[in-house]
Amino acid sequence: MIRRTLLATAAAGLTLAFGAPAMAQDVTKACFVYVGPIGDGGWTYQHHQGALAVKEEFGDAVEIAWQESVPEGADAERVITQMALSGCNIIFTTSFGYMDPTNNVAAKFPDVKFEHATGYKRDHPNVSTYDARFxxxxxxxxxxxxxxxxxxxxxxxxxxxxxxxxxxxxxxxxxxxxxxxxxxxxxxxxxxxxxxxxxxxxxxxxxxxxxxxxxxxxxxxxxxxxxxxxxxxxxxxxxxxxxxxxxxxxxxxxxxDNWNPYYIKRVQAVMDGTWEQQASWAGMPEGEVxxxxxxxxxxxxxxxxxxxxxxxxxxxxxxxxxxxxxxxxxxxxxxxxxxxxxxxxxxxxxxxxxxxxxxxx
Structure with missing residues (x-):
């Protein structure tokens, strides 16, 4: 949508990102799976603002990619797998129904970090969860x-x-x-x-x-x-x-829902090599709600x-x-x-x- 113009040379979506050559080692690739379109004006739109904030914060040190309107279930597992294969270093899966697909894929890609929104399963050390006190x-x-x-x-x-x-x-x-x-x-x-x-x-x-x-x-x-x-x-x-x-x-x-600080912090942790599994549940005091x-x-x-x-x-x-x-x-x-x-x-x-x-x- 209109916000895509902010991405400049960043991948405009997974269709392009999956076919792109591997990024240089000093570029971190952050990827996002959305249950709705980024133009929904609500939940997915706000998560995408967080993705754009990551790009704005880190510039050329980060590549972002995303897939919109991914149904919960088997389709999600295929998309998350494709993201991991495409070289994503961290994958944010932004809907409750992505919980099992996220953990299933994480088991196969231990070097990729996974962040699941609103869920509670962290079956593998490379899976974290995050939620807001809505x-x-x-x-x-x-x-x-x-x-x-x-x-x-x-x-x-x-x-x-x-x-x-x-x-x-x-x-x-x-x-x-x-x-x-x-x-x-x-x-x-x-x-x-x-x-x-x-x-x-x-x-x-x-x-x-x-x-x-x-x-x-x-x-x-x-x-x-x-x-x-x-x-x-x-x-x-x-x-x-x-x-x-x-x-x-x-x-x-x-x-x-202000996801910007969380997304920036977690991508920074991947870049620094300090990412650790956690369960985050923030709200008004933290500025997330x-x-x-x-x-x-x-x-x-x-x-x-x-x-x-x-x-x-x-x-x-x-x-x-x-x-x-x-x-x-x-x-x-x-x-x-x-x-x-x-x-x-x-x-x-x-x-x-x-x-x-x-x-x-």
Missing amino acids: YEGRAVLGHIAGKMTKTNKIGYIGSFPIPEVIQGINSYFLHAQKANPDVELVVTWAYTWFDPAKEADAARAMIDQGVDAIAAHTDSTAPLAEAAKEDGAVIGFGQASDMAAFKPAPRVASII VIGEITETVPDDVKAEAEALIASITDGDYHPFTGPINKQDGSVWLAEGEVAEDGTLAGMDFYVEGITGDIPN
Whole structure:
């Protein structure tokens, strides 16, 4: 897309990179596997900004290559294998469903470093995982939704029922409910990371049920486009990237995934010979989860409250999962003042009290 012009002589994609001659030994090749197109305006777009940041940081010392719209599963394993064969020194696989393919290929290429986004398997010493505490950002969006809803119905479009997504749903609802005890949450599962038609259908279905504030854990701008048809009656939030084209409404704020520092740091480690296996889970304090501009559509008092919540999470003074919190069935999950452990969050498979409906298998 338009950002490709920044790459100059760098490989414009794997189609070219795979056929290119081997790079000089002092050039590090960093490669990226994307589940959607780099022009999706959301998840993949933001990962690609990280790839471009790597190129900008290191210049001719680094070559980057990528493959867009790679389905999770066998196709991913073929692409990752081809990347390893093409001379990639480090490969970032940027979707949860690439977890097993990444580890399968890593076993065959012990000299290549692999970084898998949002997964948990590190079956080989050359595999690391990295994730972001998206639930921190969902807390802020939930507060705004709870304060601004006029119908007391807010919505959340889920991609797949994995812990990362369930964390976001729970955090969004808990903070909307704190802001507005009368709020109800409608969850619609799209069963896709990127499918604008399905995402639009999910948003439309919720709007037809009276939902007037929509958050999404899918990758396109389609939910915001659907909200925009309502002439200001429905608000929404940028997901993964700012989605600024929809400012000042329906996009009233956004959760931005800033992968740039992580990608630069990990490529630098390969260049220095200091790369080691790790599991990274960063958030607002590290600048990996960022709330985009809160627009003038949001009332001043609500904006001030949201900014105070951002500051509290960033400073480490507040954790979005702090008790008392019950599970959906009314049983106690966290007692007064108790903070959720990372291990529980990483395996979260339940709704909190107040959310109706079941989590699909």
